Amino acid sequence: MRKLTPEGCQARRQRLIEAVDVDLFVIVNPRHIFYFTGLFVTPLLLSAWGLSALLIERKSGRTILLMHEMVGGQAHDAYVDEVELYRWYNGGEGTLATPDLFGAGVAAIGGRIKAAGARIIGYESGWLPLGLPVDNGVDVNSTLINLRRSKQADELDLIREAVRVNEAGHRAARAAIQPGASELDVFNAFHSAANLALGEAVHLMGDFVSGARALQGGGLPTDRRMSAGEVMIVDAFPIVNGYRPDFTATTAVTPDVTDNQRRLDRALHDALAAGEALLKPGTPARDVYAAVRARLDDHGFAEHFPHHAGHGLGLGHPESPFFVPSSDQVLQLGDVVTLEPGAYGDDFGARIEHNYLIAEDGYERLSNHETALIP
Amino acid sequence: MRKLTPEGCQARRQRLIEAVDVDLFVIVNPRHIFYFTGLFVTPLLLSAWGLSALLIERKSGRTILLMHEMVGGQAHDAYVDEVELYRWYNGGEGTLATPDLFGAGVAAIGGRIKAAGARIIGYESGWLPLGLPVDNGVDVNSTLINLRRSKQADELDLIREAVRVNEAGHRAARAAIQPGASELDVFNAFHSAANLALGEAVHLMGDFVSGARALQGGGLPTDRRMSAGEVMIVDAFPIVNGYRPDFTATTAVTPDVTDNQRRLDRALHDALAAGEALLKPGTPARDVYAAVRARLDDHGFAEHFPHHAGHGLGLGHPESPFFVPSSDQVLQLGDVVTLEPGAYGDDFGARIEHNYLIAEDGYERLSNHETALIP
Numbered sequence: 160m161r162k163l164t165p166e167g168c169q170a171r172r173q174r175l176i177e178a179v180d181v182d183l184f185v186i187v188n189p190r191h192i193f194y195f196t197g198l199f200v201t202p203l204l205l206s207a208w209g210l211s212a213l214l215i216e217r218k219s220g221r222t223i224l225l226m227h228e229m230v231g232g233q234a235h236d237a238y239v240d241e242v243e244l245y246r247w248y249n250g251g252e253g254t255l256a257t258p259d260l261f262g263a264g265v266a267a268i269g270g271r272i273k274a275a276g277a278r279i280i281g282y283e284s285g286w287l288p289l290g291l292p293v294d295n296g297v298d299v300n301s302t303l304i305n306l307r308r309s310k311q312a313d314e315l316d317l318i319r320e321a322v323r324v325n326e327a328g329h330r331a332a333r334a335a336i337q338p339g340a341s342e343l344d345v346f347n348a349f350h351s352a353a354n355l356a357l358g359e360a361v362h363l364m365g366d367f368v369s370g371a372r373a374l375q376g377g378g379l380p381t382d383r384r385m386s387a388g389e390v391m392i393v394d395a396f397p398i399v400n401g402y403r404p405d406f407t408a409t410t411a412v413t414p415d416v417t418d419n420q421r422r423l424d425r426a427l428h429d430a431l432a433a434g435e436a437l438l439k440p441g442t443p444a445r446d447v448y449a450a451v452r453a454r455l456d457d458h459g460f461a462e463h464f465p466h467h468a469g470h471g472l473g474l475g476h477p478e479s480p481f482f483v484p485s486s487d488q489v490l491q492l493g494d495v496v497t498l499e500p501g502a503y504g505d506d507f508g509a510r511i512e513h514n515y516l517i518a519e520d521g522y523e524r525l526s527n528h529e530t531a532l533i534p
Numbered sequence: 535m536r537k538l539t540p541e542g543c544q545a546r547r548q549r550l551i552e553a554v555d556v557d558l559f560v561i562v563n564p565r566h567i568f569y570f571t572g573l574f575v576t577p578l579l580l581s582a583w584g585l586s587a588l589l590i591e592r593k594s595g596r597t598i599l600l601m602h603e604m605v606g607g608q609a610h611d612a613y614v615d616e617v618e619l620y621r622w623y624n625g626g627e628g629t630l631a632t633p634d635l636f637g638a639g640v641a642a643i644g645g646r647i648k649a650a651g652a653r654i655i656g657y658e659s660g661w662l663p664l665g666l667p668v669d670n671g672v673d674v675n676s677t678l679i680n681l682r683r684s685k686q687a688d689e690l691d692l693i694r695e696a697v698r699v700n701e702a703g704h705r706a707a708r709a710a711i712q713p714g715a716s717e718l719d720v721f722n723a724f725h726s727a728a729n730l731a732l733g734e735a736v737h738l739m740g741d742f743v744s745g746a747r748a749l750q751g752g753g754l755p756t757d758r759r760m761s762a763g764e765v766m767i768v769d770a771f772p773i774v775n776g777y778r779p780d781f782t783a784t785t786a787v788t789p790d791v792t793d794n795q796r797r798l799d800r801a802l803h804d805a806l807a808a809g810e811a812l813l814k815p816g817t818p819a820r821d822v823y824a825a826v827r828a829r830l831d832d833h834g835f836a837e838h839f840p841h842h843a844g845h846g847l848g849l850g851h852p853e854s855p856f857f858v859p860s861s862d863q864v865l866q867l868g869d870v871v872t873l874e875p876g877a878y879g880d881d882f883g884a885r886i887e888h889n890y891l892i893a894e895d896g897y898e899r900l901s902n903h904e905t906a907l908i909p
Contacts, residue, residue: 188636208850210660250842253823253858259675261563261660282664285585285636289662289671296664300634346735347726354718358757362737382733448628467625475583483628 161320161400163197165238167313171195171306175281176217178302183277185268185293186213187286190401190474191303196224198237199401201362209247210264210288213239214271217281225268227260243271265290307473308480309493314402314473315516318495320357321399322406322514322525327356328363328395329408329528336410336534338387342367342380345391353397365395369412374508376466376501387413390420390532392510394499396476405472405497406526407512414533419507424532426458427511430500434468434482438496438515438522444486451482451500463502471496472514490517495525536695536775538572540613542688546570546681550656551592553677558652559590560643560668562661565776565849566678571599573612574776576737584622585639585663588614589646592656600643602635618646640665682848683855684868689777689848690891693870695732696774697781697889697900702731703738704783704903707768711785711909717742717755720766728772740770744787749883751841751876762788765795765907767885769874771851780847780872781901782887789908794882799907801833802886805875809843809857813871813890813897819861826857826875838877846871847889865892870900 172195175184186192189200192213200211209230214223222239227247234242245267246256257263269291272280284298310318331352335345350363367380369391377394385391394407409427411420433454437447451468455461470477472495480488480496490496494517501510511530515522547570550559561567564575567588575586584605589598597614602622609617620642621631632638644666647655659673685693706727710720725738742755744766752769760766769782784802786795808829812822826843830836845852847870855863855871865871869892876885886905890897 248852248856248858250845250852250856250858251840253842254860255856255858255862258679258854258856258863259659261658262673262675265660283636284634284665285640285663287664288660289657289664289666289668290659290673291664293664298637298665300637304633343729343733343735347722347729351722351726354722354755355757358718360718360721360738360755363735380729380735382730465626467628470625477623477625479633481623481625481630481633483623483625483630485629488630488633 161317164313167311168195168197168238170311172215174306179281179297179299181279181281181297182217183275184215184281185287188283193401194474196237196239209260212268225271304479308471308491310495317400318402321402321404324353324356324399325395325397325404325406326528328353332393333410333529333534336391336412338412339384341382341384342369343382346380349395357399362398366392368392374503376503376508385412388415390416390509394510403472403476404514405476406514406528407499407510408528408530409509409511409532411533417506423460423502423507423509426455426460427500427509430454431498431511434498438517440490440492440517442490444480444482444488445484448482448484455500460502463504469496469498492517492519536692539688542686543570543572543613545686547590549681554656554672554674556654556656556672557592558650559656560662561588563658568776569849571612571614584635587643600646679854683846683866685870692775693777696777696779699728699731699774700770700772700779700781701903703728703770708785708904708909711766711787713762713787714759716757716759717744718757721755724770732774737773741767743767749878751878751883760787763790765791765884778847778851779889780851781889781903782874782885783903783905784884784886784907786908792881798835798877798882798884801830801835802875802884805829806873806886809873813892815865815867815892817865819855819857819863820859823857823859830875830877835877838879844871844873867892867894
């Protein structure tokens with residue numbers, strides 16, 4: 160697994176420090192702890208479940224990571240000045256301080272906030288728990304949302320590898336889409352290939368739908384077996400290296416699909432190209448939506464296009480910028496975005512999707528999986 | 535996927551209401567929202583990422599679930615009286631109210647708390663976010679930890695199915711453990727089989743270690759390929775139906791393992807039996823630890839046994855009761871627990887583990903996977 164760099168984490172913390180004038184930042188969202196320290200924390204990993212906090216003293220830049228004692232080894236991988244492991248349960252030492260992991264976390268974090276003697280605290284609304292000594296708080300959610308849009312070099316390294324892993328999954332899925340195969344067979348083929356491509360297990364989520372559900376666009380895989388003449392939509396967004404690539408292909412089980420399905424395939428590729436043509440710094444996000452929709456309209460599919468034309472991605476998604484009519488956002492250098500035209504009707508249903516980096520002179524397409532309908 | 539029942543959720547809410555005297559409960563931990571409403575929420579599922587809250591009015595028993603608008607369909611699967619979807623982003627309607635999902639959640643939940651006019655609020659320490667109108671709060675974490683120990687009938691149905699799924703994974707893993715196979719090959723075989731056994735994709739986490747790492751006990755799978763004479767430890771704890779079974783086997787790659795490794799296999803099975811003999815309501819948790827350790831001591835492996843002898847499980851784990859020397863907890867009817875003796879040294883390393891329900895007359899072993907070292 161590639162990792163964020165200490166320099167990258169330091170630079171991101173510096174951008175936060177320059178953006179918000181508080182004495183102490185208390186970061187609790189695991190995605191942001193990863194963003195600022197390089198320590199990837201997923202709630203699925205038992206030892207990482209629990210309350211963690213990254214304290215950043217604004218004046219000194221000094222960083223303290225508080226995690227519970229079962230994460231000892233991992234916590235020390237974080238790029239921080241100090242790690243404090245609070246007591247809870249330690250199956251190794253055979254000690255049980257309290258069965259209440261979360262109460263223990265509030266007490267430990269509260270103690271360090273108090274000790275820091277900060278007047279004004281920057282916190283993430285919705286994340287910092289009640290019960291902490293924060294008299295004077297400034298919500299930094301909007302600042303973080305904006306900072307995250309501008310991807311740094313170490314982030315792009317991780318995203319590029321994540322995209323390659325997702326491409327490996329798509330190749331395996333495409334080969335597995337056959338009459339008689341189930342949606343879960345395709346999911347398993349995708350997941351196994353992605354794991355092998357990375358050399359470790361990724362968390363995979365996505366739409367894996369065939370038959371009637373493909374005509375509606377999405378859903379988790381089931382044991383439904385597919386038949387000749389149908390299509391399967393695979394829209395995969397695994398967590399790889401802490402980042403989430405997100406791209407889609409629709410593949411015919413056999414070439415004998417409906418005429419509308421074939422027409423739609425051309426329309427989607429045209430619409431994707433229309434969106435791509437606008438991908439550069441300064442373009443209003445709503446214009447990207449309008450361009451994709453207009454091209455689908457040219458082909459007669461606009462009224463069957465029920466969702467966004469794409470969105471930003473990175474540590475999660477959907478995130479800013481959002482390609483919808485009501486967005487006031489504008490594309491900027493360093494945005495990583497997806498375009499995903501799709502349309503769904505009585506005898507057709509398909510979506511294709513690629514990921515892009517917004518560059519000075521336009522864009523770089525990051526994903527290179529096959530999106531042609533007929534295999 | 536089996537589901538919790540409306541009656542079971544209602545009974546669990548009633549137990550909470552009877553245990554704590556407050557006007558309003560505000561439940562935010564996704565595991566507890568599932569526990570009380572049947573709605574499974576994993577942060578991996580995009581649409582479930584975000585801030586949700588279950589409000590339970592104590593006097594009337596009335597329930598209100600607040601979730602963000604991208605979860606519309608799912609939220610309505612919850613067993614509650616009212617669902618309120620708060621505005622954030624809706625890629626379907628093409629509307630972007632705010633890019634700040636979490637700030638929107640705090641505002642929405644705060645508004646409903648205020649409208650409820652409750653004097654005293656029961657909340658989960660570490661979960662309810664700062665910034666809500668809670669002047670007079672009572673932490674219900676300890677109550678929930680205790681309630682969760684006593685598994686209800688609908689929970690046991692889900693746990694039994696989850697155990698069967700985990701057994702299917704173990705069978706496939708055992709067949710995949712061969713010279714030349716990688717740890718990831720075994721993980722992929724386990725995961726695919728578990729998915730097919732359930733008919734949907736499970737989230738799999740676990741220890742999948744061979745060679746030198748098996749002599750240390752744990753870790754995520756890598757692309758390391760195993761050789762004759764080695765062993766592989768598979769300790770799997772997927773999320774299935776919202777519950778986490780947790781059991782282990784150690785399998786020899788070929789029968790030519792070291793003498794110590796063979797001796798350890800007998801010691802672990804003896805130690806497991808010694809722990810099982812104490813599994814009944816009223817046994818102090820520390821006595822279970824002591825019995826397992828004493829039997830390992832008889833075989834000369836006690837000094838190589840570095841971890842707990844087991845723990846409770848259910849919505850997560852490790853959770854109460856904890857089988858460690860310092861635990862003051864006592865086994866009770868309805869506990870679901872695991873026993874997991876293990877020992878690790880220079881030329882040996884193994885762990886075996888089974889799951890048990892504590893019953894009136896002792897215990898019922900839930901898991902039936904193969905734990906013999908030599909395949």
